[in-house]
Amino acid sequence: MTVVPTGDARASEGGDVADVLNHYYYPPDRLRVVRGEGIYLYDADGRRYLDCASGTFNLTLGYSHPEIVETIRAQASDLIHVTSKFQSGPVNALVSRLAEIAPAGLTRVHLKSASGSDANESAIKIAQHHTGNPDVITLFRGHLGQTMGMINASGAAFRRAPFPVQLPGVVHVPDPYCLRCFYKQERATCGLLCVERIHDFIDYASSGRVAAVVLEPISGNGGNILPPEGYLQALRELCDERGILLVFDEIQTGFGRTGHMFASDTFGVSPHMLTFGKGLGGSGMPIAGILTEERLTGLAGHHINATFGGNVLAASAAVKTIEIISRPGFLENVRTVGAHVMARLREMAAKVPFLGDVRGAGLMIGVEIVDAEGRPDPRLTNHLAELGVEHGLLLRTSLYGFGNVLKVRPALIMTLAEADEMCDLLERLFWAAAS
Ligand SMILES: Cc1ncc(COP(=O)(O)O)c(C=O)c1O
Structure with a gap:
């Protein structure tokens, strides 16, 4: 990593770096970035980094995609923002496109959220309002956001721990992490016990009045945990049987990440509501929202109605993003490149002693880092992410599980040649750490 030493006055935009750093509430990373293009970031010294995490898994089209830049430029001169009370061309176009591409049964678009966290909170409000029930079921290791409500809903x-006040009525249940199954079962014989047990949690651990089950179809920050075959279907059946609304948080998985428009398409299961954010902005424009079934309308006015929600400039970028993702070959490329990366990582895992399970769908890939006994090794995982910077790689690690998963989620525009470059760099990094 290029270190900008404290006291280095090169940060002309901010004066003396040491002084600037003293004014941040949070300590920023040492990397001082000046430019991004495609899958690469450049620092102040012109060093190039291949971003394996596409920002915060949100740069579906990579850094500063030229068509997004052009769209924003053109839209900005007409209208940047107007209160979401009014219609505008970009927002109307976005609502219409989202309704077209939505998983089956989801016909209504709510666009007044400013972030994924508040989209999830709004979805819970809709569920509570519709069912009249207070409780929410979420999964161990799930990540649903960082607002006051969502830190408790997350797993x-x-x-x-740091906060004395939390959202009541959340029941956390074991996630389908088959590799380290909570119930110590084997998938071939478990009969999806983790779904069956949710009935017990509802009957004995909740208030008995559950509004929603909210989960990520693939647990992203929890460790790139894919649901076993049949899991999401079984969950949908449980929800239908018990009058509970199933909410998929597709904030990470949406808009092509899994090789299909939504993970709901990848797994062939529609939820009653779906929240989205991150990737819809293409190259990082902030936009988030909810797709719901027709019957779930009726809460207008009580939703989170964020000032920046439904932002016109972001909506224009989102329409362009959907257009690009929908072009022939785009999603096929995600599936092909994703399968190639997984195959190469599995080849590495056969040789490098600390590489464990490699799992994923499309370009949502995770690699477990383990010790000699196959146990999670979060220390080595963090070391690899640190060392990666010296190898020109930006890597992020799972935070919510054992912290031992390297997340490989590059921009979806990645070509096969770029995928090979990434894999070559990863291989070099792994051997450097192994020696
Ligand atoms: C799956 C998931 N849900 C919700 C959120 C929260 O989104 P935001 O950071 O936009 O509030 C995130 C963000 O990391 C996420 O990954």
Whole structure:
């Protein structure tokens, strides 16, 4: 990594770096970025980094995609923002495109959220309002956001630990992490016990009045955990049987990440509601929202109605993003490149002692880092992410599980040649750490 030493006055935009750093509430990373293009980021010294995490898994089209840049330029001179109370061309176009590409049964578009966290909170409000029930079921290791409500809805105690006040009525249940099954079952014989047990959680651990089950179809920050075959179908059946609304948080998985427009398409299961954010912005424009079934309308006015929600400039970028993702060959490329990366990572895992399970769908890939006994090794995982920077790689690690998964989620525009470059760099990094 290019270190900008404290006291280095090169940060002309911010004056003395040491002084600037003293004013951040949070400590920023040492990397001082000046430019991004495609899958690469460039620092102040002109060093290039291949971003394996596409920002925060949100740059579906990579850094500063030229068509997004052009769209934003053109739209900005007409209208950047107007209160979401009014219609505008870009927002109307976005609502219409989202309704067209939505998983079966989802006909209504709510666009007033400013972030994924508040989209999830709004979905829970809709579920509570519609069912009249207070409780929400979520999964261990799930990540649903970082607002006050969502830290409790998420499945990691460390996020809640510092705060005395939390959202009541959340029941956390074991996730379908087959490799390290909570119930110590084998998939071939388990009969999806993890779904069956949710009935017990509803009957004995909840208030008995559950509004929604909210989960990521692939647990992203939890460790890139894919649901076993039949899991999401079984969950949908459980929800239908018990009058509970199933909400998919597709904030990471949406808009092509899994090789289909939504993970709902990848797994062939539609939820009653779907939240989205991140990738819809293409090259990072902030936009988030909810898709719902027709019957779930009726809460207008009580939703989160964020000032920046339904932003016109972001909507124009989102329409362009959907257009690009929908072009012939785009999603096929995600599937082909994703399969290639997984195959190469599996080849590496056969040789490099600390590489464990490699799993994923499309370009949502995770690699477990393990010790000699196959146990999660979060220390080595963090070391690899740190060392990666010296090898020109930006890597992110799973936070919510054992912290031992390297997340490989590059921009969806990645070519096979770029995928090979990434894999070559990863291989070099792994051997450097192994020696
Ligand atoms: C699956 C998932 N849900 C919700 C969120 C929260 O989104 P935001 O950061 O836009 O509030 C995130 C963000 O990392 C996420 O990955």
